[in-house]
Amino acid sequence: MSEINTLDPSQYLIKEEPFYQPVADEIELFESGYASRMPIMLKGPTGCGKSRFVEYMAHKLGKPLITVACNEDMTASDLVGRYLIDINGTRWQDGPLTVAARIGAICYLDEVVEARQDTTVVIHPLTDHRRVLPLDKKGELVEAHPDFQLVISYNPGYQSMMKDLKQSTKQRFGGFKFDYPEEKIEAEIVSKEAGIDLAIAEKLVQIAQRSRNLKGHGLDEGISTRLMVYAGQLINKGVDPKKACTMALITPLTDDDDILDTLMTTVDTFFE
Numbered sequence: 001m002s003e004i005n006t007l008d009p010s011q012y013l014i015k016e017e018p019f020y021q022p023v024a025d026e027i028e029l030f031e032s033g034y035a036s037r038m039p040i041m042l043k044g045p046t047g048c049g050k051s052r053f054v055e056y057m058a059h060k061l062g063k064p065l066i067t068v069a070c071n072e073d074m075t076a077s078d079l080v081g082r083y084l085i086d087i088n089g090t091r092w093q094d095g096p097l098t099v100a101a102r103i104g105a106i107c108y109l110d111e112v113v114e115a116r117q118d119t120t121v122v123i124h125p126l127t128d129h130r131r132v133l134p135l136d137k138k139g140e141l142v143e144a145h146p147d148f149q150l151v152i153s154y155n156p157g158y159q160s161m162m163k164d165l166k167q168s169t170k171q172r173f174g175g176f177k178f179d180y181p182e183e184k185i186e187a188e189i190v191s192k193e194a195g196i197d198l199a200i201a202e203k204l205v206q207i208a209q210r211s212r213n214l215k216g217h218g219l220d221e222g223i224s225t226r227l228m229v230y231a232g233q234l235i236n237k238g239v240d241p242k243k244a245c246t247m248a249l250i251t252p253l254t255d256d257d258d259i260l261d262t263l264m265t266t267v268d269t270f271f272e
């Protein structure tokens with residue numbers, strides 16, 4: 001692929017408005033943060049709407065969105081770029097962070113805490129008054145486009161001493177604390193996303209809430225909104241609700257047979 005294509009912002013625009021159900025005043029606050037291009041951190045459990053929120057905001061602001069799923073094997077070069085060798089010799093290829101800084105995209109680093117600390121520090125000069133990205137290997141200093149914004153997410157539940165952001169990284173961001181929405185709102189989200197009756201969505205939420213009470217008592221995480229949407233989609237396709245719950249809500253959650261039995265009993269009380 002030629003570099004011209006990589007730098008075409010239109011390919012990163014979100015064409016259709018994603019459905020996002022606000023929980024409080026996060027939309028207005030994010031807009032205010034964006035006005036000063038404040039780097040933003042989204043904290044919260046898996047599948048609670050963080051990525052959807054960023055997609056929605058990128059669409060609302062009319063800005064391209066470049067998302068990077070971070071992992072522990074990721075190096076700074078994966079973000080910034082590297083030299084590649086091909087038949088024509090050596091050429092530089094920008095990484096996603098560099099592309100975003102050049103074209104003025106919102107760059108979303110999902111699960112940033114997974115990346116090693118020596119990788120995360122590359123964002124430092126981009127997230128203070130300098131707004132620059134040094135490409136050391138290339139000998140170039142990229143000045144961020146005026147529209148560029150950095151957004152990161154992480155799940156504090158997975159945090160350990162080894163996997164945490166340095167204070168010097170944390171204190172470069174404004175933050176939003178996400179959680180699963182309150183019952184009524186979550187049922188509306190599941191009903192709308194999966195195309196099922198509100199009454200059925202409410203039952204799924206009840207089951208999820210029971211599982212969330214088991215967090216720390218045999219479960220690392222309770223059932224997420226995402227899994228409920230999966231269950232709802234199966235029900236929408238005519239799958240028996242009990243089977244849908246087993247497949248989408250219960251089986252992926254744990255390998256502990258006792259907990260699986262407990263959760264299945266909960267499903268039985270809501271769906272005959």
Ligand SMILES: Nc1ncnc2c1ncn2[C@@H]1O[C@H](COP(=O)(O)OP(=O)(O)OP(=O)(O)O)[C@@H](O)[C@H]1O
Binds near residue numbers: 046048049051052193
């Ligand atoms: N407020 C919301 N409005 C609309 N849909 C939502 C909302 N919250 C959750 N969802 C639904 O839940 C799904 C999972 O949300 P999302 O992918 O944003 O999770 P996440 O918090 O980014 O998770 P992860 O940390 O695992 O990446 C979405 O695809 C969407 O169907």
